Amino acid sequence: MTAEKKIPPHIPSLKRDPIPESPKFEEWLKWYAEKFPESSKWINARKLMVEKFLREAEFEPGKFVKTRDFWWKLSPEERIRFFVERFREVIRENRALRLYLENCTHCGYCIDKCQMWIATRDYHNSPVGRVDLVRAIFKYYDKLTGKLFSKLVDAKELTEQLMEELWIYFHQCTECRRCAYFCPFGIDTAEVTRAVRQIFAEMGMVYEFVGNTVRSLMKTGNHMFLNAKAIKAVFDMVQEEIKEETGKDIEIPLDKPKAKILFLPSSTDVFTNLDTLKGFVKTMYALGLQDKYTFSSEVFEVGNFGLFVSDYHLTRQGKRIAEVATRLGAELVIFGECGHGWRAFKNYVIPELEKRGIKAIHFMQLVVWAIKKRKLKLRKLDYVVTYHDPCNLSRAGDLIEEPRIILRTVCKEFREREHNKHRTLCCGAGTGLLGDDVIPLRVWAGWPSVYDAWKTGAQILATPCSIDKAQFPVVINYHIPGQMTVKGLADLVGYALEL
Amino acid sequence: MTPLEKFLLGITVPSGAYVCIVLGYVALAYIAVIVFVVGVLYRVIRWAVTPKGPGGLYWGLYRLTLYPNVHSFWKAAGWIFVRMFTFYTLLKENFGYVSGGFWFGLILFHYSIWATLLFHGNIIAYALNMYFHVPLAVKYWLGIVAGVLAYAGLIYLAIRRAYVQARTKVKINYFDDWLLVLQLLIIMGFGLAAKCTAYPSSFTEEAIRSYVHSTYSSGPLAPIKGELVHLVKEYGSVMFILIGEWFKGLLTGNINLAVKAMYCVAVYHPLELVHVFFAEWFLIYIPWSKMIHMFMMPFNPALYGKFEPKEPALQVAIDIVEGRR
Numbered sequence: 001m002t003a004e005k006k007i008p009p010h011i012p013s014l015k016r017d018p019i020p021e022s023p024k025f026e027e028w029l030k031w032y033a034e035k036f037p038e039s040s041k042w043i044n045a046r047k048l049m050v051e052k053f054l055r056e057a058e059f060e061p062g063k064f065v066k067t068r069d070f071w072w073k074l075s076p077e078e079r080i081r082f083f084v085e086r087f088r089e090v091i092r093e094n095r096a097l098r099l100y101l102e103n104c105t106h107c108g109y110c111i112d113k114c115q116m117w118i119a120t121r122d123y124h125n126s127p128v129g130r131v132d133l134v135r136a137i138f139k140y141y142d143k144l145t146g147k148l149f150s151k152l153v154d155a156k157e158l159t160e161q162l163m164e165e166l167w168i169y170f171h172q173c174t175e176c177r178r179c180a181y182f183c184p185f186g187i188d189t190a191e192v193t194r195a196v197r198q199i200f201a202e203m204g205m206v207y208e209f210v211g212n213t214v215r216s217l218m219k220t221g222n223h224m225f226l227n228a229k230a231i232k233a234v235f236d237m238v239q240e241e242i243k244e245e246t247g248k249d250i251e252i253p254l255d256k257p258k259a260k261i262l263f264l265p266s267s268t269d270v271f272t273n274l275d276t277l278k279g280f281v282k283t284m285y286a287l288g289l290q291d292k293y294t295f296s297s298e299v300f301e302v303g304n305f306g307l308f309v310s311d312y313h314l315t316r317q318g319k320r321i322a323e324v325a326t327r328l329g330a331e332l333v334i335f336g337e338c339g340h341g342w343r344a345f346k347n348y349v350i351p352e353l354e355k356r357g358i359k360a361i362h363f364m365q366l367v368v369w370a371i372k373k374r375k376l377k378l379r380k381l382d383y384v385v386t387y388h389d390p391c392n393l394s395r396a397g398d399l400i401e402e403p404r405i406i407l408r409t410v411c412k413e414f415r416e417r418e419h420n421k422h423r424t425l426c427c428g429a430g431t432g433l434l435g436d437d438v439i440p441l442r443v444w445a446g447w448p449s450v451y452d453a454w455k456t457g458a459q460i461l462a463t464p465c466s467i468d469k470a471q472f473p474v475v476i477n478y479h480i481p482g483q484m485t486v487k488g489l490a491d492l493v494g495y496a497l498e499l
Numbered sequence: 500m501t502p503l504e505k506f507l508l509g510i511t512v513p514s515g516a517y518v519c520i521v522l523g524y525v526a527l528a529y530i531a532v533i534v535f536v537v538g539v540l541y542r543v544i545r546w547a548v549t550p551k552g553p554g555g556l557y558w559g560l561y562r563l564t565l566y567p568n569v570h571s572f573w574k575a576a577g578w579i580f581v582r583m584f585t586f587y588t589l590l591k592e593n594f595g596y597v598s599g600g601f602w603f604g605l606i607l608f609h610y611s612i613w614a615t616l617l618f619h620g621n622i623i624a625y626a627l628n629m630y631f632h633v634p635l636a637v638k639y640w641l642g643i644v645a646g647v648l649a650y651a652g653l654i655y656l657a658i659r660r661a662y663v664q665a666r667t668k669v670k671i672n673y674f675d676d677w678l679l680v681l682q683l684l685i686i687m688g689f690g691l692a693a694k695c696t697a698y699p700s701s702f703t704e705e706a707i708r709s710y711v712h713s714t715y716s717s718g719p720l721a722p723i724k725g726e727l728v729h730l731v732k733e734y735g736s737v738m739f740i741l742i743g744e745w746f747k748g749l750l751t752g753n754i755n756l757a758v759k760a761m762y763c764v765a766v767y768h769p770l771e772l773v774h775v776f777f778a779e780w781f782l783i784y785i786p787w788s789k790m791i792h793m794f795m796m797p798f799n800p801a802l803y804g805k806f807e808p809k810e811p812a813l814q815v816a817i818d819i820v821e822g823r824r
């Protein structure tokens with residue numbers, strides 16, 4: 001770090017701070033000085049006042065929304081009353097939340113573990129500062145000492161201003177759970193975030209990008225408003241491309257009845273991540289599974305933005321997958337590439353499938369088995385590659401070693417990053433912080449992770465996560481354009497496969 | 500009844516002092532223990548019976564498991580155990596920081612506290628006639644060293660607390676945090692000071708005799724100072740024995756014995772009196788404050804959950820690939 005590239009003393013800094021390492025450091029300083037107080041404006045797309053949207057996203061009174069009306073029809077007082085009542089209810093119903101609110105010792109160890117704090121150096125953007133916002137309400141409404149000595153113990157009555165802060169800061173937590181790993185007690189801020197967002201969602205308040213994605217999910221079973229016709233059109237095109245590349249005419253099965261295997265891709269695999277889709281298709285072909293699997297237009301999605309909105313939406317999509325798999329008579333469901341989706345899948349859908357006698361695995365688990373048994377003919381790609389552990393794979397999904405085995409097999413050289421596995425850094429766009437309105441936040445929240453990868457000198461940043469694949473190119477392009485390429489694991493397997 | 504008990508029961512305590520001791524060291528002691536036990540049970544049971552969330556799920560998830568490769572109850576328990584007793588996540592590097600100092604401070608503080616609590620256990624053992632004999636010099640020095648280390652750990656942690664807030668500009672210190680630190684400083688400080696001043700300078704016959712004769716030559720214990728020399732040779736200090744008799748009185752419901760033993764503590768070892776008093780309040784404080792954190796980890800769903808092993812599902816895939824299905 002050169003002398004002038006240092007965080008000024010009035011801003012809290014880290015020992016080996018990643019922020020000054022960005023070529024755009026000067027912009028960060030300007031941004032910090034000028035825009036920081038305005039950061040509350042970032043997450044401002046909250047007024048989803050379209051009746052159609054609410055209907056399609058199944059935010060319906062009685063069915064999901066528990067307010068007697070949608071939030072904009074409530075007076076500020078009614079909103080506060082709703083939040084407080086619901087919050088007190090939730091505390092009684094939710095073990096994790098109660099535990100996390102009651103047990104923080106304020107040791108401060110988690111603060112500089114959060115990429116949102118690293119990006120913004122904002123008090124409430126640290127795990128403890130974030131949870132303290134709700135802890136203050138909890139103390140005020142649920143603790144005698146909070147009522148009696150509110151100032152002394154930082155207990156606060158809920159006001160419009162505080163509600164605003166709750167909205168802002170709980171929409172800047174990416175639920176990455178890095179803090180939970182580091183915290184001596186394992187206090188999981190992401191669970192507090194999920195609870196707060198659930199209450200907001202019940203009031204009809206959802207971050208626009210996420211809300212629209214959920215709307216699509218509820219309507220179509222995927223995040224991108226895709227129907228069977230659109231999927232088929234892309235499949236035909238991809239089939240052509242594979243034929244050109246390999247000389248093999250591999251039909252990509254969609255809605256094939258009585259398939260033994262249901263394959264779930266990410267809906268972005270027919271948009272920006274076509275190489276990921278090709279990787280899946282080629283691998284299934286190479287394993288002789290061509291006639292035994294199918295994609296389904298009803299559940300053309302591994303992602304599940306319900307995880308970021310409410311348990312209702314999460315389980316709704318999860319049940320749909322289980323229903324489709326059952327109807328198909330599938331014996332196995334293979335999960336493609338997605339980070340948050342794997343968390344929902346692993347921790348909700350798989351147990352649901354198990355109840356129906358259907359098993360499920362991750363695509364990478366299948367590939368690793370095939371590598372070990374020499375079932376795939378793989379050449380070494382001339383790439384130096386590093387791996388970004390998606391938070392939800394390493395800290396919520398029991399998947400750490402498989403991608404490393406794959407990358408060591410298919411690439412010339414694999415380089416570990418410094419902050420990896422449990423300590424992996426979030427891409428900065430988790431929980432669907434993917435809107436253009438949050439670009440300033442995204443490019444800096446994603447930088448610590450990109451910097452970690454960049455430092456390895458690798459040319460490829462591999463990640464089996466659709467949000468990463470959408471986020472990292474934006475971050476790379478902003479800080480170090482052209483210096484790294486982002487690829488999915490399946491993409492690389494696809495390139496390396498000899499059919 | 501031992502001769503010491505018989506003697507203690509024969510002591511006359513001024514009525515004002517008697518009432519004060521009954522209130523502060525008998526009633527309060529019982530209340531403290533009851534509040535502590537009931538309070539901790541209440542908190543812990545409340546955590547245990549609070550449902551996971553709607554539909555028996557954590558907002559739609561069957562588990563919140565954080566660690567990979569946790570496929571059995573024992574493995575999850577192992578992680579909790581390791582976390583509780585090693586604080587190892589503090590040694591994980593993050594942008595140039597390995598919080599070695601914090602880790603060391605925590606280890607120093609917690610392990611020394613546990614050691615001193617273990618030594619306190621021997622007082623209860625004395626009250627139950629199960630005293631575990633330890634060479635006196637070892638007992639004395641181990642106690643002091645553990646106390647000093649715990650105190651050093653506490654001071655380090657308090658300074659670190661202020662430093663982290665200053666460095667990160669994140670407000671992590673509120674009144675209740677400092678109240679906790681203050682209480683510990685008082686309890687441990689007085690306990691340590693009482694320990695340092697209540698023992699002879701060495702455990703030679705001569706040192707014990709001269710210490711006992713100079714300390715207990717007046718006041719209620721003066722008539723048995725000859726006996727006290729033998730007791731000190733066996734147990735290390737008169738304060739230890741008096742606190743042991745106080746415990747015995749409380750455990751057996753012999754209030755008179757408890758009061759009179761504590762009266763002697765008040766006369767000869769007032770520092771200990773302060774230590775005990777604040778410790779009683781602290782017991783009451785624990786269940787209702789963040790001190791409850793010590794019971795939290797086994798209830799943390801991020802730590803205790805487990806995943807299903809991947810092998811059965813993989814086997815289905817293999818069977819399909821190899822044509823057995």
Ligand code: SF4
Nearest residue numbers: 114173174176177179
């Ligand atoms: S879950 Fe991640 S983003 Fe949220 S507070 Fe913790 S470290 Fe920060």
Ligand code: SF4
Nearest residue numbers: 104105107108110183
């Ligand atoms: S590391 Fe854990 S206990 Fe310490 S301040 Fe953060 S959440 Fe609280």
